[in-house]
Structures are given as C-alpha cells and as structure tokens.
Amino acid sequence: MSRYSAKVLIGNWNEDKSLADIQKKLVQHNVNQGTRLVDQVDSATAAGREPAQLSWSEDGLLRYGFLIALKHGATGRRLASNVSNEVEARKFQASGVENQSLRTSFVIQRPRGVNLFAENTQDDFVRFGDEVILATAPSLRLSASSGLFQKQLYVFSSPSSLLGSTSQSGEQEVRIAKEPLVTKDEAYMRWRIEPMLSQPFPVGADTRVACDTPLQLVHCASGKALAMDAATLVYNDYGPELDVFCTLDQATRKVHVLKHEARGVRTADHRLPVLARNAWTFELADSPPSLSQDELGAPLSADAVLALVSEAVQAEAPSFADHMRSFDEAGDDMLDRVQFKYALLDAGLDLTADEIEVLTDSLCLDAVERDAISVSDFLARVLEGASVNSKK
Template structure:
C-alpha cells in the first residue's frame, strides 16, 4: 500500500495559538520600548551621545592652575600601558532620566586612552578651603576634583581606606570613584613629582601641563593608573584607576603616579600636551617660572 500523507506542512500543531499570541506580545513590547527609548542599543547610544559631548578646557595664559579651571588628568603611559586620561566609567546602570538625564552616584572611573576633552574626561578644580574662584592653586593646598555640571551631575572624585568590602575591583587596592557630596574623603593635593624638590616648591603656584602627583589627603595615597589591570567598559578596553603610591628603588614615585593637569592651547588647537610635548621636558623650567 502506498504511503499516504495525513497532513500538510502548513497544518498547525501543538499550542500554536498560544505561541502566536506570545509572539505578538513580544513584538508589541519591543515597539513600546523602542518608542520610549528603552532598548539596550538606544540607551547605549544616548549615554555615549551625552557623555562624549565635547567640553572646552580652560586656557591658562601664565601657565598656572586656578580654582574653577576645567582640566583633564592625563598619565603619559609606561612600560605596559598607553597614554590615558581619568574618565567617568558610566554604563547603562549609571544612567537616570529623572528629574533630568544624567549619571547617578556612586559612579566608577577608569583610565581611557581617548584624549578628547569631553564630559567624560573633564574635571573642575574646586575649592574646599574658601579660596575664591580664579585664585591660584598652590602645591600642598587642599582642593577637590569635580565633574562638570549637567549630564555629569557635578560628582566629586573620592576615595577612602581600603577594606574587604570596599576596594578596587581588579587590583583590590584603594578604590577611587565619584560621589555627589563633598567631604574630607574628596580632598586632594598636588605635590612636585621629584621628592627632592617638594619642600622647595611647597606653597608655590602649581603649573599646568607638567608632571605632578595627586595625593589623597585622608590616606596620603597617590592617584595611580594600573596598566596590568584591564577593565572592559562600554567605551572599550581601559585601565583601572586606584589610590596607591608605587615607589621605585630610589623611594621615588613611579610613572604610574605621574599626572598632568592638561589645559587647552591658547590658539584653540586642542591640548597643550599634544601640540607642545616639549612642555614635559621643560618641567623644571616651567615650575621655576611659576615660582618667580
């Protein structure tokens, strides 16, 4: 007896009506989320569009840093890392839209290799001792570093003593992050990168665009970037930032702790650091000029 087909391929079997309804509900839910901008891809695009928005850094005509200046914190790299800048490490979980779009506290930081001045990389030198805006920042003087207002919410760069519950994710060293309230935990100070010259330059004006150390006041640990601790962020592969002083055999801080507070070129052509790299070689001369 020849084989007889009892059904065709378009015959509906099983819980076909339930599957159809579930598919329609999923499609409806997708369209509603898309209309509200709640899809993952839309959130990532919205975050990047706002946090990577260009920011104008301050221009210094006399080479000195002042309260209110908008700067970038740049490390020039080393043996196992590229040049990088302290950056807001915000992801979708950091994003809020009420009462206005922005990032929420606490928020992590990292060292990104992109050196474009933007909301993510710009920090404002803020007074904590009553010094008026526009006055000169001095070596060993306490100050705070704050993100820009608006989308970045004006959060403060903060650290505290390392503990089992609170430490950097990769290295387990002292954590550095961003919070929305200022306290002694968010106080920092600048010291000369050469230990033998620190006493000489104490209370002297801090020059822009030269190597310095950024010291956390409470713990006395120096801000550091770790090339061997890689973070995979929304913005790509970046380095972990911590507060920890790394000393070489001569009891001097390693280049992991060396930072440059970058300002904009007076000509409007970007960072002084990039357009005038010879400023690094002239660190001593520039600092001496500011003292005079």
C-alpha cells in the same frame, strides 16, 4: 492570602519591578563582558563622546574653577568618568581613556571650609600642597528631559574600598560619586597636589602649578596616590578601558630600594618605574575656547522640576501616590511646605533644595494666607507627566 508580598500596595508593581531588576542585571552582565548593546547608549553616553571642554590661560598656570583634563604619565591615558554606569549606590565608574571628551573634563574646586583669608588663598592660583576636589564637567550633569543641572559628581575614594587583601598592599578603588550624604564622606573627595620629587621647595620658590608639569595626587584620607596601570582593564559602554585606583607603592618599595642600594644599585633604578604609575599632568586648551552659553542649561522652573519628578516615579507611580497621601494627616488633601518637602525627600527623589522650593512656590494655593499644597493636584500633574514619558 494574597499572592503578593506585604510590601505591595497596589497591583503587581512589585513583580514588574523584579522583572526590571533582572533585565538590569542582564544588561550589566553584558557590560562586564565587554558587549556593547545599542540600547545601553543613553543620553549620558552620547554626551561623553562630545568634544572636550577645557579652559585656556595665557600663562599656562592653573586656577580654581578651570576645566582641565588629567593625563597619566606612563600610559598617556586621561582620567574619565562614566556617569551611565552606576557600579554601586550613588557611585559611578572612573577609568582611563585615550581620547579627550566631556568625560575627561573636570573642574578644580576648593574644598568646603578653606580659610580664604589665609596665606596663598588671596588669588585663584592652584599651588603644590593645596587640597582640591575634582568635579565632573557641568554638561554631564544636565538632565536630558528637563535641561536642569543634577547633583554634582566628584572623584571619590574610600579607604575601606580595598582591591587587595590588606590595607598595606591593597589598591584602593576610585569612583565618581555624588554629593556626600554625611560629612565624613567629604574628606574622601579631597586630593593633595604634590610634586614628583620628594625634596621640599626652596624658600621663596614659586609653587604655582602649571599645565604639563608632572605631579601626583595624594588621597588626603588614606595617603595613597592616584594611579593607573596598563595591565588592569575595565569594561563598560565604551569598551575596554584602564582601571583607576590608589596605591601605596612608594611606601611598600622603600625597604626593597634600601636593600638594593646596599648592593650598589641606584635608587632611581627602582623609584622611577614606581613613580610612573602615580605621575599625572594637568592639561588646558591650546587656544582660547569659543564662548558658548549652551552648557548653562535651562532656567530653573516648576515645569522642569515636575518633569524630573515624573521621570523618577515613572515605574513606581502607584506607590509614590500612596506615599504622598500618607503625609496628609488631617485628611483634607492638603500639605504645608514642611510636610511637602519631607514627603519628597522621604520618597528618595534626587532634588536639590532650590528645585524643591521652586516647585513648592508654584503649587501653593495661596502663599500669603494658607500656604498649602493640594496633594491631588500635584499627583495629577506628576502622573500625567509619567504617562507621557512611558509612551516615548
């Protein structure tokens, strides 16, 4: 009987993977303890220390597509993403930091399905009451090896991810997540911009959002407001930072406030400290930024996509080769476009539809007559790239 498990296809890859998982857990333990190791600082970490990218507008009003920073009112910290610290599958850490950098730059986007012909959607202005999604800075999505854009990352929160014991008093986790795999997760990325005051706007009032205007971001799926507290710390590659979460403080304090009002204590004495945790302001650049095309990345090419595949399967090359050959049902070493596409997707590769199409067009032997891909030729190019990456 083989000493390897039934899942092992070739050699002792499973044992090597187990050792790699143990090393990853040790590194994560050091991160949680606040120890910053030199080998943990990868390209994403280095990019997070580059100067911030922010948009500039002469009137100070926010528009969709702008690069902004989100500053917390009570602590003065800024919402930041840590794309080098994957806390769970497809999700990364969100935190509060002091200094501006690429980590604190986000893009304001409209959610999918917004009626562009409805009232107040004829222009690009962001208004109070709008539902928006916050995407990370484009530069953080660039692959260090290929220069291609990876999948977009968004500020995300799930109503089931509670930090407390009950949904009424518990604080809700906030993460940086990749594009959703299922439709329902898209609702978890929507945030509604609301003013700090509870009074409605007068009829005909200008509801456009300006930078440095105090506001709150309410999670559309749970109704909890984005918050930050100076007493809650998280540890990552950058050291101790503040945790970001969603809270129901305004709702749970309502009875407490009414009781104190009956005793002659003003509502403001209790509401203002609570609202301070939910107060945010959008920041823009102080002057027109210098225009640069560096953040646009390299043009999409088959060689760049092959580099991505080689990098992804570097530690699992034998298993990946057997996986691709298993889709060759005819046994002639050929896959059609559909088979090749689903073979890549089934392997768990994080590729977009455009990247798969470019790679398929490049590998097809005859796009007019046969429209087929040689499995051996594809694996030879992929494994050659994986071998080069392992020697770096």
